[in-house]
Amino acid sequence: MSALPPPAQQLIDGKLVGASDGTTYPILNPANDEQIGVAPDGTAADVDAAIAAARRAFDESEWSTDRALRVRCLRQLHEALLAHAEPFKALTTAEVGMPGFMMMAAGFDVPVDGLKWVTDLAETYELETDLGVAAPMGIPTRRTVRREPVGVVAAISPWNVPTQINLAKIGPALAAGCTVVLKPAPDTPWVGAELGRLVAEHTDIPPGVFNVVTPRSNEVAAQLSTDPRVDMVSFTGSTAVGRAIMAAAAPTLKKVFLELGGKSAAIALDDADVAAVAGGTAFAACIHAGQGCAITTRLVVPRAKYDEAVQVAAATMESIGVKDPADDGAICGPVINRAQRDRVASYFDVARAEGGTFATGGEVLDRPGNWVLPTVVAGLDNSSRLAQEEIFGPVLVVIPHDGDDDAVRIANDSAYGLSGSVDSADLERARAVARRIRTGTLAVNGGVWFSPDAPFGGYKSSGLGREMGVAGFEEYLEMKTIAEPA
Known part of the structure; x- marks a missing residue:
């Protein structure tokens, strides 16, 4: 170094x-x-x-x-x-x-x-x-x-x-x-x-x-x-x-x-490659230990493919783990300080109290530094605190939807409106859903909005x-x- x-x-x-x-x-x-x-x-x-x-x-x-x-x-x-x-x-x-x-x-x-x-x-x-x-x-x-x-x-x-x-x-x-x-x-x-x-x-x-x-x-x-x-x-x-x-x-x-702040939703429509969306969203939620306001931290997937999405997201996070940010290949480093580590840990208690389960993670590490294991939370709906509040840690909540209208409803049922994503095999269908989501930035089928010439900001409390x-x-x-x- x-x-x-x-x-x-x-x-x-x-x-x-x-x-x-x-x-x-x-x-x-x-x-x-x-x-x-x-x-x-x-x-x-x-x-x-x-x-x-x-x-x-x-x-x-x-x-x-x-x-x-x-x-x-x-x-x-x-x-x-x-x-x-x-x-x-x-x-x-x-x-x-x-x-x-x-x-x-x-x-x-x-x-x-x-x-x-x-x-x-x-x-x-x-x-x-x-x-x-x-x-x-x-x-x-x-x-x-x-x-x-x-x-x-x-x-x-x-x-x-x-x-x-x-x-x-x-x-x-x-x-x-x-x-x-x-x-x-x-x-x-x-x-x-x-x-x-x-x-x-x-x-x-x-x-x-x-x-x-x-x-x-x-x-x-x-x-x-x-x-x-x-x-x-x-x-x-x-x-x-x-x-x-x-x-x-x-x-x-x-x-x-x-x-x-943000609590952005990554939506997979029922014709999307749900495994690819789940893996990509889980990866994004691990970057810099989830400490990004525009990271998609709600994964919204078709109800019929919910279990698959949870399994892929968990496997992706387990493969990433945590690593010293100075080491080659690090993706998920520490959170910034002990207070933030403890704040993220408090949400694990909330998840348990609300009836959620951890497909992976749900722990902090008791060692020097401020380490939180990448975490996938299942079994909660969009009204839960973990789906509504910005956690600022490597925590992904997976939520089922029952069609395009329901996915839009879930994405917009938030105090925030900063970012998000929509994936579909039909580009026009994805665009139609994207136009209905009230956020300042939105990725369609893997598009990247982050660039010096592109305005960034949010709706509502974002x-x-x-x-x-x-x-x-x-x-x-x-x-x-x-x-x-x-």
């Missing part, structure tokens, strides 16, 4: 710094509980200084108005990420517990490609649209719609795929001309801090344009949602925290982007707004209509 990057520091107003009071907290490897470093425990004064720097840089520097500068600086950051890819990937495995194969996807390669994609978009995006001449109230008028950066953005990211989500926020925000304060999750502060170091040491991004703070305290971080100098909060995480952030931002009427794609860039723009005499 490559050597890890330099120690984590905050980036405030162009300077790499520790916490203002000198305090730190440990960074642990979730695979073995060993300490791999420390992070500055940012103070309220640090957060205040970062917000002040971002506000000043937006209001007084050329960043918001100089598109060429933004493009040049973001290309420098892209080059720096590529040049430091190996230590960055090693850090992601050590700090996040992410298996190495994921670096080709959400772990590193796709988000870094996404930074280049949004930089290319920003270089050519039409910031002004001519609406032509009209005569409202008899007054000949030429109208122009102008798009301008929102302002200061607080980007608050989670621990599961931090580089993907960090770059999906800061890339379009900076490309649009905003300034940013990034607050990574306290379980994974180092990968966020490493972005700050690369910006400070390898780009010409002006001081204050991009800041990183790493407070452990939620109370300290909460200032980002309430401070009137912040114009927008971009948050990815749990639905409960998203609601709290939305409420905290309401008094100052900040723009809020929320990418929240959030507000879209990340990635043109829509994700436009989240960080305001519209201004200008009228002049014609």
Whole structure:
């Protein structure tokens, strides 16, 4: 494994710094509980200084108005990420517990490609649209719609795929001309801090344009949602925290982007290859120990093929098992921390109480690290808590359906609406079902929606707004209509 990057520091107003009071907290490897470093425990004064720097840089520097500068600086950051890819990937495995194969996807390669994609978009995006001449109230008028950066953005990211989500926020925000304060999750502060170091040491991004703070305290971080100098909060995480952030931002009427939870359904119609769908869904539920909001964690199959689906899913999960994420061939590594391990274990108790059975798994491992065995739960219907609540572990619930209408009903009977899939031997039939499912992304017959140019986000309790794609860039723009005499 490559050597890890330099120690984590905050980036405030162009300077790499520790916490203002000198305090730190440990960074642990979730695979073995060993300490791999420390992070500055940012103070309220640090957060205040970062917000002040971002506000000043937006209001007084050329960043918001100089598109060429933004493009040049973001290309420098892209080059720096590529040049430091190996230590960055090693850090992601050590700090996040992410298996190495994921670096080709959400772990590193796709988000870094996404930074280049949004930089290319920003270089050519039409910031002004001519609406032509009209005569409202008899007054000949030429109208122009102008798009301008929102302002200061607080980007608050989670621990599961931090580089993907960090770059999906800061890339379009900076490309649009905003300034940013990034607050990574306290379980994974180092990968966020490493972005700050690369910006400070390898780009010409002006001081204050991009800041990183790493407070452990939620109370300290909460200032980002309430401070009137912040114009927008971009948050990815749990639905409960998203609601709290939305409420905290309401008094100052900040723009809020929320990418929240999911409980996505993988549907096999009665003409599908149910064994293939069950095996693929079980594999997906094991990736990164199930710690992905868009993973399909409900397998919805024809009632006549239910037993087959349960058996194939269980056999697939047993063949995968758990493995140190630093080892070759690892698919299911640890969950992020002991609290998350215990939370997943509590759902096993719920499954038993609700009358469910485990076709495989249903256990946590009592050893260093935070290990949960891949688990298939059978015998529950869609009203069960395991089918309704986001578990964020390698747990798959198999649910029978009685035809296309029933499958759609089950998929939509959820507070969430983030992702899902439909498989059928008849593509038009699969498309017809897909159009009826209320989710933000959906795979039909194995199609892949995850790409820098494709918008990602959800319906209902899965959030507000879209990340990635043109829509994700436009989240960080305001519209201004200008009228002049014609």
